Amino acid sequence: MQLTMRPPLGNIKIPLQRLAAVFPRLPKLSAAVILAVVLTAAGAGLLTGHVLPAANQIDLRFRYAPPWPLAGSSTAHLLGTDRLGRDMLSRMIVGAQNSLAVALLAITFAAAVGTSLGLVAGYLGGWVDSLIMRCVDIMMSFPAILVALVFVVTIGASFVMVVATLALLLWAQYARLVRGQVLSVKERDFVALAKVAGSSTYRIIAVHILPNLINSVVVLATLQIGWGIVVESALSFLGAGVPPPAPTWGNLVAEGRDVLDQAWWIAVCPGLAIMLVVLSFNLVGDWVRDALDPTLRQL
Amino acid sequence: MWTFLMTRVLQSLFTLWVVSVLVFFAARLTGSPDLALLPPDALPEHRQAFKQAYGLDKPILVQYWRWISRAVQGDLGQGIQHKIAVSELIGPRLVNSLKLATVAITLAVCLALPLGVVAAVQRGRLWDRIAMVIGLGGQSMPSFWLALMLVLVFAVWLRVLPATGMGTWKHFILPGITMGWFISAGIMRLVRSSMLEVLDAEFIKLARVKGLAERSVIWKHALRNAFIPVVTFVGFMFGIIIASSITTETVFVWPGLGRLVFEALMARDFPVIQGVVLIWSAIIIVLNLCVDLTYGLLDPRVRLTRS
Numbered sequence: 352m353q354l355t356m357r358p359p360l361g362n363i364k365i366p367l368q369r370l371a372a373v374f375p376r377l378p379k380l381s382a383a384v385i386l387a388v389v390l391t392a393a394g395a396g397l398l399t400g401h402v403l404p405a406a407n408q409i410d411l412r413f414r415y416a417p418p419w420p421l422a423g424s425s426t427a428h429l430l431g432t433d434r435l436g437r438d439m440l441s442r443m444i445v446g447a448q449n450s451l452a453v454a455l456l457a458i459t460f461a462a463a464v465g466t467s468l469g470l471v472a473g474y475l476g477g478w479v480d481s482l483i484m485r486c487v488d489i490m491m492s493f494p495a496i497l498v499a500l501v502f503v504v505t506i507g508a509s510f511v512m513v514v515a516t517l518a519l520l521l522w523a524q525y526a527r528l529v530r531g532q533v534l535s536v537k538e539r540d541f542v543a544l545a546k547v548a549g550s551s552t553y554r555i556i557a558v559h560i561l562p563n564l565i566n567s568v569v570v571l572a573t574l575q576i577g578w579g580i581v582v583e584s585a586l587s588f589l590g591a592g593v594p595p596p597a598p599t600w601g602n603l604v605a606e607g608r609d610v611l612d613q614a615w616w617i618a619v620c621p622g623l624a625i626m627l628v629v630l631s632f633n634l635v636g637d638w639v640r641d642a643l644d645p646t647l648r649q650l
Numbered sequence: 651m652w653t654f655l656m657t658r659v660l661q662s663l664f665t666l667w668v669v670s671v672l673v674f675f676a677a678r679l680t681g682s683p684d685l686a687l688l689p690p691d692a693l694p695e696h697r698q699a700f701k702q703a704y705g706l707d708k709p710i711l712v713q714y715w716r717w718i719s720r721a722v723q724g725d726l727g728q729g730i731q732h733k734i735a736v737s738e739l740i741g742p743r744l745v746n747s748l749k750l751a752t753v754a755i756t757l758a759v760c761l762a763l764p765l766g767v768v769a770a771v772q773r774g775r776l777w778d779r780i781a782m783v784i785g786l787g788g789q790s791m792p793s794f795w796l797a798l799m800l801v802l803v804f805a806v807w808l809r810v811l812p813a814t815g816m817g818t819w820k821h822f823i824l825p826g827i828t829m830g831w832f833i834s835a836g837i838m839r840l841v842r843s844s845m846l847e848v849l850d851a852e853f854i855k856l857a858r859v860k861g862l863a864e865r866s867v868i869w870k871h872a873l874r875n876a877f878i879p880v881v882t883f884v885g886f887m888f889g890i891i892i893a894s895s896i897t898t899e900t901v902f903v904w905p906g907l908g909r910l911v912f913e914a915l916m917a918r919d920f921p922v923i924q925g926v927v928l929i930w931s932a933i934i935i936v937l938n939l940c941v942d943l944t945y946g947l948l949d950p951r952v953r954l955t956r957s
Contacts, residue, residue, distance in 0.1 A: 497911065497930060501923060581792050584794075604792075622798070625792055626791050633789060
C-alpha cells in the first residue's frame with residue numbers, strides 16, 4: 352500500500368469556487384477603476400508623447416491653462432497645464448506609473464520578507480521565534496511615517512529608497528499574521544505525515560505549510576495597497592518621495608499647493624486620482640477578504 | 651499582575667532604546683550636517699571647528715553614548731539650527747501640537763461616536779450609508795490633500811477662515827477637521843462593529859425585556875460595552891495623529907512638532923530630529939502601555955498574567 356503524502360490542496364481549489372460564487376458581489380465600479388488606472392499606467396509610454404504630450408514637455412505659451420470646458424482652456428490639455436505649461440493629464444498618467452509601482456513593489460517585498468520570517472518563526476519556535484517576534488513588536492510600535500521620513504531624507508530620496516522604506520514599515524504585519532497561522536497549521540496531520548516520510552524542514556514549510564496560508568497573505572496585501580499609495584503620496588508631498596522631475600501623485604499635489612489661488616486644478620486633480628484609486632483598492636480589498644478568508648475581518 | 655506590568659514596562663523601555671539607536675544612526679548615515687548648514691565654500695578648518703563644537707568629530711559610538719546618557723537625564727543637547735536647547739525648542743511646539751490634537755480628537759469622537767452607534771442601530775439604512783461614506787472618505791483621502799481642499803474652499807474661495815498660522819479659535823477649525831476626519835473613520839468603524847456585536851448579546855435582550863427605554867438600552871447598556879475596543883484604538887490613534895500632523899502642520903504652517911521635525915530634517919539638524927523622534931516614540935509607547943493596562947481594568951475577562 353502506498354501512503355500519499357500530498358497536502359490537502361483543497362484550500363487552494365476551494366477559493367476559486369468561492370471566487371466564482373462571490374463574484375457577483377465584486378464592487379464592479381471599483382474594479383473597473385483599478386483596471387483602467389493600472390492599464391493606463393502600464394501603457395504610459397505609449398500614451399504620453401504620442402497621443403498626449405510628453406509628461407515633461409514644457410510649453411510656456413500654455414502656462415496655467417485650466418481644465419478643458421473652462422474659459423481659456425484648450426482641448427490639447429484636457430486637465431489643464433502647470434506652471435511650465437506641462438500637460439497635467441500626461442503628468443498624472445506617468446505619476447500613476449510611479450505611485451503604483453512604488454506601492455506594489457513595496458508590498459511585494461514586504462509580503463515576501465514578512466511571510467518568510469513568519470514561517471520560520473512559527474515553525475521553528477524557540478529563540479528564533481522570540482527574536483523575530485520581538486522585532487515585529489518593535490516595528491509595530493514605531494511612529495512609522497516619521498521613521499520613514501527620517502530614513503528617506505537622510506539617506507537620500509530615490510525610487511529604490513522609497514520602496515525599501517515602505518517595505519521596512521510593512522513586513523511586520525505579514526510576519527505576525529503568518530506566524531499565528533503556522534502555529535495552528537503545523538499541528539495538522541499532513542505535516543506530521545510529511546515529517547514521518549522524512550521531508551526536509553524546508554520542504555515542509557514551502558510545500559506543506561505555505562500553500563495553506565497564502566490566502567491570508569493575499570488578503571493582507573490587497574488591503575494594504577491603498578495604505579501604500581497614501582503613504583507614498585505623503586512622502587512625495589513632503590519632498591521625500593521619488594525625486595522630481597519624475598511626477599508622482601504626491602509631488603503633483605505639492606506643486607499645486609503654492610498656486611492654489613490661481614491654478615486650483617494642479618492640486619485638485621491628482622488628489623482626486625489618489626482618493627478614487629485608494630477607495631477602489633479598499634473596496635476591492637474588502638471583497639477579496641470576504642471571498643478568500645472572512646476570518647480576517649479585524650484586519 | 652505585577653509580572654505583567656514589569657514585562658510590559660521593560661519591553662517598552664527596550665523598544666524605546668531600539669528607536670533611539672535607529673534614529674541616531676539613521677541620522678548619521680549620509681554624512682555630517684556641515685554639508686547642509688555651512689556654506690559650500692566654507693574652509694576645512696571652519697568645518698572642523700563646527701564638528702568639534704557639536705562633538706561630531708568623535709567616534710560614532712562615543713557620540714551615541716554622550717547623547718543617550720544625557721537624554722536619560724532630560725538633556726537632549728542643543729539644536730544646530732536655532733542654537734537653543736532642544737528641550738526648550740520642543741516644549742512649546744509640543745504644547746501647540748497637543749492643542750491641535752485635542753481639538754482633532756474631540757471633533758472626531760463627537761462625530762464618530764453618535765454616527766457609529768446610529769449606523770449600528772439603523773443597519774443598512776440611511777444613517778448607516780452616511781456613516782459609511784464619511785468613513786470611506788476618511789480612509790481614502792490623503793490628509794495633505796484634504797487640508798489643501800479645505801484651504802481652497804474656505805480660505806481661498808469663500809474667505810471665511812484663515813488658511814495658515816495659529817492664534818484665534820478660527821485657526822483651529824481647518825487643521826482640526828483635517829486630522830479629526832481621519833481618526834473618526836477608524837473610531838466609527840470600530841464603534842459600529844462592536845455595537846453590532848453587543849446589541850446581539852443576552853444582557854441587551856434582558857434589558858429590553860425588563861422594559862427599559864430603548865434609548866437607555868442603546869446609549870447606556872450597549873455603548874458602555876461597545877466602547878472597550880475603542881479604548882485600544884487610542885494608542886493607534888495617536889500614531890495616526892503624529893503621522894498626519896507632519897503633513898497637516900506643514901500645509902497650515904502650524905508651529906507644532908510635526909513642522910519642527912520636518913524643518914529639522916531638511917536642515918539635517920541631528921539633535922532636534924533625534925529629540926523629537928525620541929519624545930514622540932516615548933509618547934506612543936507609554937500610551938500603548940496605558941491602553942494595555944486600562945484594557946484589563948475595563949474588561950475583567952482579560953487576564954493580565956500572560957506575558
